[in-house]
Amino acid sequence: MNPTIETILNHRSIRTFTEKKITSEDLQLILKAACNGSTMGNMQLFSIIVTQDKEMMQKMAPAHFNQPIATNAPLILTFCADFHRFNKYCEYRGAETEAYSNLQAYQWAVTDALIAAQNACVAAESLGLGLCWLGTITFNVDKFVEILQLPKHVVPVACIAIGHPANTPELTTKIASTKHTLKKKHILIQLLFLKKINFQI
């Protein structure tokens, strides 16, 4: 097994970090990796907000339901679906932007942002760092927009807390990949596995 697949298969969410900061070199590599994924028509419809400042983390904490990781992590990356930059580019080139004012275009920007986010995660883990996605971002989008002073057409869709792991939790029980995949006739697989699986929710 190659080191990349090994990194991916060793993934587990890390919720406790040591005091150690993320080096500037590691941060730059993570951001470069984030920005090198596929994007819709190379439109690059995303932005990343880098938070290392504890004061800003404190401001965001209530919108993250005050979970400790939101302030204890040395680094928080917030990934935004971003049509603001692209629309500005269109204006600059005298092009119309109406075609992008719909849910389909929003989906493109969400996709670009999430590709970037997962690239950042794999890169961070390859550097020995640990991370956890903060799903709380989806509960309080309006508050994050306000706190982060985001302009129109910039929507936070993913938030990752990153740091040096303080522990190594057991791997989570996952549905086997064979149960996630549908073959040949493309009819949804039976749900027989439900009795066996140990769902941890």
Place this chain on the structure above:
Amino acid sequence: MNPTIETILNHRSIRTFTEKKITSEDLQLILKAACNGSTMGNMQLFSIIVTQDKEMMQKMAPAHFNQPIATNAPLILTFCADFHRFNKYCEYRGAETEAYSNLQAYQWAVTDALIAAQNACVAAESLGLGLCWLGTITFNVDKFVEILQLPKHVVPVACIAIGHPANTPELTTKIASTKHTLKKKHILIQLLFLKKINFQI
């Protein structure tokens, strides 16, 4: 630079493949990697449809606007946001599912599916394979649902064509990661770079 970050930074879309098939071993590794990412509350709200059958590719081709890659690739992976399985699980446990009948929950499933998709991409590229996202999936979701016989609450959100690269295109010009990231005061960066960047759309 470690091999994982090297893999990510060497990413470019591959649209022409050799005749060589994907080995079963490689496919299993790609699917395992896809299924090992973070997921919302470990709900694992996604499914992957594996298409290697040319007849099925031909059926999907018109919905992919007949782009050659949709039939020339040896492997097409279609990633679906999937609340069908989880709802079945809830029913089986006698739990209500109404709380998930909204756009926020849909966003969770989209996120789970896209994390899985990008993990698959990084894994495939680490194995020397090439790939291209088919954004066409977002144009004809209803048709793909019909062709793939997907039940309610299963929505295709990403489609990746994978194969052995027949060429090595130049790396695409990307916005520098420093232009994607916002720091300190979290105010959107100036758009001065627009005059310099060579957007390729």
